[in-house]
Amino acid sequence: MKTLSLLLLIFGSLLLPGCVQPAHDKTVVYLLDVRGLPDVRQVGIRGRDKPLSWGQDLQLKPTGPDSTLYRAVVTTHTGYLITEVKFTVNGEFEFQDADNRRIQFGPGDTTTYRARFNVRP
Amino acid sequence: MLRLLRPLFEPLVLLHWWQDALLIIPRVVCGYLLTAEFGVAKFGLPWSPADNNLELFEVAFWFPNDVAAYGGIFALLPGFFAWMGAASEAVGGLLLLLGLGTRVSAFLISCTMLVAIFMQQLPQGMWNTLPAAGFLWAALPSLVLGSGRFGLDYLLAKPRRHENA
Numbered sequence: 001m002k003t004l005s006l007l008l009l010i011f012g013s014l015l016l017p018g019c020v021q022p023a024h025d026k027t028v029v030y031l032l033d034v035r036g037l038p039d040v041r042q043v044g045i046r047g048r049d050k051p052l053s054w055g056q057d058l059q060l061k062p063t064g065p066d067s068t069l070y071r072a073v074v075t076t077h078t079g080y081l082i083t084e085v086k087f088t089v090n091g092e093f094e095f096q097d098a099d100n101r102r103i104q105f106g107p108g109d110t111t112t113y114r115a116r117f118n119v120r121p
Numbered sequence: 122m123l124r125l126l127r128p129l130f131e132p133l134v135l136l137h138w139w140q141d142a143l144l145i146i147p148r149v150v151c152g153y154l155l156t157a158e159f160g161v162a163k164f165g166l167p168w169s170p171a172d173n174n175l176e177l178f179e180v181a182f183w184f185p186n187d188v189a190a191y192g193g194i195f196a197l198l199p200g201f202f203a204w205m206g207a208a209s210e211a212v213g214g215l216l217l218l219l220g221l222g223t224r225v226s227a228f229l230i231s232c233t234m235l236v237a238i239f240m241q242q243l244p245q246g247m248w249n250t251l252p253a254a255g256f257l258w259a260a261l262p263s264l265v266l267g268s269g270r271f272g273l274d275y276l277l278a279k280p281r282r283h284e285n286a
Contacts, residue, residue: 020200021165021175023182079182081174102172 132267141269155214220272
């Protein structure tokens, strides 16, 4: 009985890690248009999945010297089909007290997501 | 073998039906929340959120990493302990809700909650232990009494009680 239990435990411990959801690196290129917004000093993104967090901005950089288009590339190791994010301008969230943006990962490794601040797609 | 397992599944029935009815509340609430909310987010069941992309009986990719961070034996077999913990919540919660294999599911849930309390939540402060402790306290009466009158264990054990009469 003891041997059987031990064998089952060993078998189970070898088998069960195979039942872990596969995860892959998924890259999202975020392009945010802040046209029309006054006094834009800092543009950021916050989100659910690492390396993003809801507590701290990951900064988006302007695509050109006078550009209103900001860009960030975020790679997440995930098994999920979507991630959730919100953009910030000068540390202030868009869509305050409203749902997050849901970004669906494409079938490939890289997805490009274009958005305007505080405007639903 | 069946005779050995029988006391494990046969429920204890309290003196009055309302006593069993009262104890069904923590069992059903605990079972429902575990299988429909907390467990199902990290363990693949037909009602898991579609966005989580979990196959049947698959544990979420992030959970073994969390379990490995507990150190010791958990770091040695993170996949095994993650699967056991997630299955205890999702499947164990369903069984607890139905009152089927009640003591076994209550035992697995209690073990999972003890690990959650001491390995994950207590280091972040006593207040953080409350959710897992709540499930632990709700599972304890079922661990002792089984399903009582209101569960599948009672229905399955009923013919045997007539045989003994």
